[in-house]
Amino acid sequence: MPARPELHADTILFNGTIWCGYQEGTVEALAIWQDKVLATGNQSEIMAFKGADTRLIDLEGGFATPGLNDAHLHLISLGLTLDWIDATPHAAPTLDSLLDAIRSKAAETAPGAWIMARGYDQTKLDIGRHPLKEELDAATPDHPVMLVRACGHVAIFNSAAFRLAGVDENTPVPEGGLIEKKDGKLTGMVAENAQGLVRAAIPDPTTGQMIDAIEAAGNLLLSYGITSVMDAAVGQVAGFDEIRAYNLARLHKRLPVRSWLVLLGDPGKSIVEQCYETGLVSGVGDDMVTIGAVKIFLDGSAGGRTAWMSKPYLGDDDNTGVQILPDAELEALVLDWHAKGYQFACHAIGDGAIEQLITAYEKALAAHPDADRRHRIEHCGFSTPQQHERMREAGIYPCPQQVFIYDFGDAYISVLGEERALSSYPLKTWKDLGFKPATGSDSPVCHPNPYPNIYSMLTRETGKGTVMDANECVSIEEALQVYTEYGAFSQKLENVKGRLVPGQLADIAVFSRNMLTAKPEEILNDTQCMLTIRGGEVVFERR
Secondary structure (H helix, E strand, O other): OOOOOOOOOOEEEEOOEEEEEOOOEEEOEEEEEOOEEEEEEOHHHHHOOOOOOOEEEEOOOOEEEEOEEEEEEOHHHHHHHOOOEEOOOOOOOOHHHHHHHHHHHHHOOOOOOOEEEEEEOOOOOOOOOOOOHHHHHHHOOOOOEEEEEOOOOEEEEOHHHHHHHOOOOOOOOOOOEEEEEEOOEEEEEEEEOOHHHHHOOOOOOOHHHHHHHHHHHHHHHHOOOEEEEEEEEEOOOOOOHHHHHHHHHHHOOOOOOEEEEEEEOOOOOOOHHHHHHOOOOOOOEOOOEEEEEEEOEOOOOOOOOOOOOOOOEOOEOOOOOOOOOOHHHHHHHHHHHHHOOOEEEEEEOOHHHHHHHHHHHHHHHHHOOOOOOOOEEEEOOOOOHHHHHHHHHHOOEEEOOOHHHHHHHHHHHHHHOHHHHOOOOOHHHHHHOOOOOOOOOOOOOOOOOHHHHHHHHHHOEOOOOOEOOHHHOOOHHHHHHHHOHHHHHHOOOOOOOOOOOOOOEOOEEEEOOOOOOOOHHHHHHOOOEEEEEEOOEEEEEOO
16 A cells, blocks of 8 residues: 555556566556656555646556666667668678668768768678678778678778778787788778777767767667666777766756766776776766776677687687787786776676686675675676686676577577577576576667567577577566666666666656567567656657
8 A cells, every 4th residue: 555645646657557576566557756656556546646736647558667778788889870871681681782782872972981881790691701891892982981790899891991091911900809811911801909990090979979879879769668778888989078978968958868887998998097087986976877887898799700719619610709808907907997996897708708707806806805896797698607606606797688699699500509509698597596687789789679689588589580598588577677677786776776666766668568468479579669757757659
């Protein structure tokens, strides 16, 4: 029974199914006061909070949940790439269709201006390989072109791009990078740390362009019921100015989603030092912008064959991926920033990188114990049972993206074989071990649409229908918990948001279909977000 019926609600939601959380279950109605949940219960109980000015929202049989939390994406990059060529397999399934899209873009772009495309996957292209520099040259010799693989860890550049960047066959390859050559000639492929050599020729976006990107991407996320995000590498696009862009966006009410900022800490590109000098450490901020963790990249992607594995890739006995940093350098960085109060959220996909990161975290925690620092392993795709035990002992948490199963599962099989690939991203195992794994899209790596993410948690099916170890499936209630409560936990904000309980933020997503009773295919193909509420205010409504 509501505790304070004398207090009038600002808003009441009723006439629907409201899922408040994994432990809390469902209620008929919910009252909001200011920006927080006031009470939940049956309709007659909640209507006791109705006053003369209370706004009534009839859910019309809809299904409400806590606002979704995409716990790993790149908000500024997502916004900037909305105007890029869509090179995903859906939009460009063949090399010819991809080159046609580049030609069309070139026809409307001033000569010398960059043409950007993102989303190709060589394992899904009809040619079964990466495009070549010469093929991009044939499409447009007068524009520098950057074609980014879906994972973001590999890019193909054309001759104009290499010339502009001053990169040729004699350019030294930076440690932790790859500039591919065949018969002594550049193929166009550049991976990991080496990408920066060519990307340096691309003008940084202005502060205004980044604010536009934050707003555009955030509004897209609201249309899917996503009210909170983690930006996974702030500083990667334009350095410390990204911090300024976020705060100006917030000041001018152009920040649509609550943003937990993870600071790029890679040597040579780090903004952590500048943040620390200005007092921006983990936990500083408010409900809209919070300084989260420090991000260091330790390897690449499995589909791109650059994730650091302990065993070679299938059919490539000399390749175990890319180790980006030496052990001693990583351990020194982690120890330093851990001692200064930062949480970590480092990129490690292969078991080799995961091993390196766990060791660095263990040493930092031994030197400066903190039972609740919650250092994260971003992705953590190919972790081992032995690593799980060490993680549990040290209080280290995996933060995966289950949509990778749907989008990239078949690619994992093609480069690693079934034995290693099928058990990747083991969500059920992690939940049973008490890790409280969140989920995300890594957008623009994958689309932020949450339905394939949920579908993969329920079925472990790839887009082609391959089942990637059905033992790792979870229930819909567990999947929603991963997308809400566990997302908040990963950000040390589980007492602030993630459940619809009195005192927590009134962030709410309303969907067209009751996911608790729907078939996975119905969630994937026939569900829409109808209404999104952030802090008690309607911020998206489908017309």
